[in-house]
Amino acid sequence: MAPRKQREIFDATLRLLAAKGFDGLTVEGVAEESGVNKTTIYRWWPSKAALLAAALVEAPALDLDVPDTGSLRGDLEELVTAFGRLLTEPPARDVAVAALGAAIHHAEIDAGRFFADRLARERVIFERAVRRGELPESADPMLIVDLLAGAMWIRGVFRGMELKPGFAAEVVGAVLDGVR
Amino acid sequence: MAPRKQREIFDATLRLLAAKGFDGLTVEGVAEESGVNKTTIYRWWPSKAALLAAALVEAPALDLDVPDTGSLRGDLEELVTAFGRLLTEPPARDVAVAALGAAIHHAEIDAGRFFADRLARERVIFERAVRRGELPESADPMLIVDLLAGAMWIRGVFRGMELKPGFAAEVVGAVLDGVR
Amino acid sequence: MAPRKQREIFDATLRLLAAKGFDGLTVEGVAEESGVNKTTIYRWWPSKAALLAAALVEAPALDLDVPDTGSLRGDLEELVTAFGRLLTEPPARDVAVAALGAAIHHAEIDAGRFFADRLARERVIFERAVRRGELPESADPMLIVDLLAGAMWIRGVFRGMELKPGFAAEVVGAVLDGVR
Amino acid sequence: MAPRKQREIFDATLRLLAAKGFDGLTVEGVAEESGVNKTTIYRWWPSKAALLAAALVEAPALDLDVPDTGSLRGDLEELVTAFGRLLTEPPARDVAVAALGAAIHHAEIDAGRFFADRLARERVIFERAVRRGELPESADPMLIVDLLAGAMWIRGVFRGMELKPGFAAEVVGAVLDGVR
DNA sequence: GCATAATCGAGACGGTACGTCACGTCTTAAA
DNA sequence: TTTAAGACGTGACGTACCGTCTCGATTATGC
Numbered sequence: 001m002a003p004r005k006q007r008e009i010f011d012a013t014l015r016l017l018a019a020k021g022f023d024g025l026t027v028e029g030v031a032e033e034s035g036v037n038k039t040t041i042y043r044w045w046p047s048k049a050a051l052l053a054a055a056l057v058e059a060p061a062l063d064l065d066v067p068d069t070g071s072l073r074g075d076l077e078e079l080v081t082a083f084g085r086l087l088t089e090p091p092a093r094d095v096a097v098a099a100l101g102a103a104i105h106h107a108e109i110d111a112g113r114f115f116a117d118r119l120a121r122e123r124v125i126f127e128r129a130v131r132r133g134e135l136p137e138s139a140d141p142m143l144i145v146d147l148l149a150g151a152m153w154i155r156g157v158f159r160g161m162e163l164k165p166g167f168a169a170e171v172v173g174a175v176l177d178g179v180r
Numbered sequence: 181m182a183p184r185k186q187r188e189i190f191d192a193t194l195r196l197l198a199a200k201g202f203d204g205l206t207v208e209g210v211a212e213e214s215g216v217n218k219t220t221i222y223r224w225w226p227s228k229a230a231l232l233a234a235a236l237v238e239a240p241a242l243d244l245d246v247p248d249t250g251s252l253r254g255d256l257e258e259l260v261t262a263f264g265r266l267l268t269e270p271p272a273r274d275v276a277v278a279a280l281g282a283a284i285h286h287a288e289i290d291a292g293r294f295f296a297d298r299l300a301r302e303r304v305i306f307e308r309a310v311r312r313g314e315l316p317e318s319a320d321p322m323l324i325v326d327l328l329a330g331a332m333w334i335r336g337v338f339r340g341m342e343l344k345p346g347f348a349a350e351v352v353g354a355v356l357d358g359v360r
Numbered sequence: 361m362a363p364r365k366q367r368e369i370f371d372a373t374l375r376l377l378a379a380k381g382f383d384g385l386t387v388e389g390v391a392e393e394s395g396v397n398k399t400t401i402y403r404w405w406p407s408k409a410a411l412l413a414a415a416l417v418e419a420p421a422l423d424l425d426v427p428d429t430g431s432l433r434g435d436l437e438e439l440v441t442a443f444g445r446l447l448t449e450p451p452a453r454d455v456a457v458a459a460l461g462a463a464i465h466h467a468e469i470d471a472g473r474f475f476a477d478r479l480a481r482e483r484v485i486f487e488r489a490v491r492r493g494e495l496p497e498s499a500d501p502m503l504i505v506d507l508l509a510g511a512m513w514i515r516g517v518f519r520g521m522e523l524k525p526g527f528a529a530e531v532v533g534a535v536l537d538g539v540r
Numbered sequence: 541m542a543p544r545k546q547r548e549i550f551d552a553t554l555r556l557l558a559a560k561g562f563d564g565l566t567v568e569g570v571a572e573e574s575g576v577n578k579t580t581i582y583r584w585w586p587s588k589a590a591l592l593a594a595a596l597v598e599a600p601a602l603d604l605d606v607p608d609t610g611s612l613r614g615d616l617e618e619l620v621t622a623f624g625r626l627l628t629e630p631p632a633r634d635v636a637v638a639a640l641g642a643a644i645h646h647a648e649i650d651a652g653r654f655f656a657d658r659l660a661r662e663r664v665i666f667e668r669a670v671r672r673g674e675l676p677e678s679a680d681p682m683l684i685v686d687l688l689a690g691a692m693w694i695r696g697v698f699r700g701m702e703l704k705p706g707f708a709a710e711v712v713g714a715v716l717d718g719v720r
Numbered sequence: 721g722c723a724t725a726a727t728c729g730a731g732a733c734g735g736t737a738c739g740t741c742a743c744g745t746c747t748t749a750a751a
Numbered sequence: 752t753t754t755a756a757g758a759c760g761t762g763a764c765g766t767a768c769c770g771t772c773t774c775g776a777t778t779a780t781g782c
Contacts, residue, residue: 003754037757042743042745047744101284101285146339150329154330175358178357184733219734222765222766387739396759400760406739461645463698474698475694506690507714510690511686519655530683534684535718538716538717539675540674544728569768578729579772721782726777726780730773730775735770742764745759748757750753750755
């Protein structure tokens with residue numbers, strides 16, 4: 001059900017991904033780095049992307065703590081700040097960006113799952129906010145999360161801009177209150 | 181200053197990108213498809229990514245019309261709808277997603293430029309809205325655009341969800357009025 | 361320890377060498393001709409010259425019989441005649457001349473070994489001659505062989521002259537008896 | 541009738557030949573080294589070998605002085621010693637060996653001419669020897685020269701052996717007096 | 721002294737082969 | 752049953768020179 005050195009393989013995979021990006025990540029490299037034969041890797045995962053997908057599932061690097069500051073605004077600001085760090089600060093940046101980027105071309109790497117998993121855990125933030133009366137019951141958590149994460153992604157990754165500390169507050173403010 | 185068959189080369193590049201994705205796009209393929217020798221391509225562009233970047237700059241496929249519906253809400257809904265189509269409907273989808281995805285790993289493909297170019301042209305929407313009193317002068321167009329485009333990207337690309345017609349209105353509503 | 365199709369590879373190598381000379385001999389050509397992939401050849405031999413060197417070692421085409429006519433003069437005349445044929449008559453000529461010629465530029469092709477191997481086997485000729493009293497014990501077989509082979513090489517290869525039957529006797533006579 | 545910078549071209553040709561061998565000698569390299577456009581070289585010589593052949597004709601590097609020591613033995617020893625140096629001491633070695641080696645594969649480089657030219661000039665040595673009574677009139681100068689030069693070639697080039705000072709005398713002795 | 725050849729430079733190109741990398745597959749034998 | 756060892760076909764990489772072409776610019780020289 002699992003190769004004997006799965007841990008070493010996953011470690012090597014993420015290490016190489018962070019070090020050399022998705023293109024520089026090679027099955028041969030992982031094999032050598034993890035002290036395993038190339039054929040062993042192919043026996044368990046059909047492709048580089050599948051290997052990476054499996055490695056990511058078990059990777060703690062991409063986890064975010066779910067904050068509880070007492071207010072929705074505070075919670076979201078913390079969340080957005082943490083996500084911003086994930087996208088811009090090494091070594092997480094390399095893994096996160098490479099993995100999400102690779103997901104675009106490789107269906108095996110299910111970026112949707114990443115977002116779904118996180119949303120499931122963050123849901124409690126919104127439940128608390130509704131309970132506190134900070135948010136109407138009709139509000140759509142996924143929409144909020146996607147607006148926030150999307151803006152961070154475009155700024156940090158596509159525009160290549162620095163995500164300054166104040167930006168998190170700005171984004172959260174815009175989403176909570178509207179821009180006009 | 182430019183290869184004699186630049187047009188054919190760029191056409192072939194985008195055609196192959198759309199057909200096979202960034203990984204399936206090969207310099208040899210472009211050479212054959214465009215009736216040019218491989219060395220000629222390398223004479224002008226140092227890498228696959230650089231070639232693609234050059235091809236994209238001249239590609240009309242990624243252009244969006246700047247709408248003028250008379251209201252900010254209307255303009256943004258049209259813009260978001262068009263961007264959603266770009267991300268989900270072939271053939272533009274294949275080019276746009278592959279190109280933006282590749283940009284993550286290859287600095288030569290300047291996604292920032294894509295967004296900057298578009299923002300420059302969309303700026304008039306916001307100027308008109310300010311003039312009409314629909315938007316405070318202090319509003320930040322880039323923030324608005326990034327919120328909108330980011331949400332579309334995450335939904336359409338990362339979550340792999342269909343972008344239903346109503347979603348554009350929903351997103352624009354959330355950004356303009358806030359979620360609570 | 362050895363590629364599975366070594367025989368085919370060596371055959372193709374020598375065939376192409378004979379047909380097109382050293383410059384026309386290409387690794388890709390050998391690969392195709394021998395039904396093997398190019399990379400396989402590179403896996404085993406680092407260069408065209410090394411491949412050829414290996415092929416030559418196992419090639420019977422360059423072998424000469426060691427004659428035993430009963431007299432030194434007779435033995436040497438046969439030897440020289442055979443060497444002359446090697447240098448002038450196809451298909452051996454193409455292999456021998458191309459190979460020895462290539463050896464000049466490529467250290468991997470050890471022409472010295474070719475001559476050393478042959479000298480080792482021809483040594484008995486001189487031992488027999490000494491026993492018969494035809495040659496002083498102090499005579500240097502290598503010098504004799506080099507004088508004979510060298511003259512043939514310059515005549516046949518550098519001067520491009522035909523090596524007429526009588527020439528062998530003439531050369532041997534000169535070396536045995538001196539020219540004055 | 542001749543390119544304007546013929547001297548520079550020939551110089552560059554021989555310099556590169558000596559430095560990098562026949563294979564490392566490239567038309568593009570000669571063009572750059574001599575400050576001439578590649579097309580200019582092709583306008584005048586159809587191939588690398590032809591260029592080299594032309595350069596060699598005008599090259600003084602391969603000339604040998606014709607000695608006059610007063611005895612045939614002395615003359616030949618000087619000649620052989622000089623030829624040995626030509627074959628073993630840089631930079632002449634590089635040019636001479638590369639050129640003669642290339643001649644094997646490229647008919648344009650007429651090694652025969654090299655030997656014929658030299659023989660013509662050395663003829664006087666043998667005429668003097670005949671006059672002195674050191675050599676019968678029937679002796680064949682070309683045979684003598686080929687025996688001597690051939691032995692040196694095989695030793696120095698094919699066997700890759702050092703040509704020690706005493707070897708010249710040994711070879712000349714063998715040829716003049718015979719080996720038994 | 722200047723027209724008119726001859727010569728050249730610049731630059732692009734198709735083409736062949738190079739030597740390399742990593743892919744993914746397979747077989748055989750050991751653990 | 753799982754793994755190692757190792758050979759292999761395959762596709763593409765990016766590079767080096769090859770030899771050719773066109774088009775202006777530059778030289779000589781010889782009238």
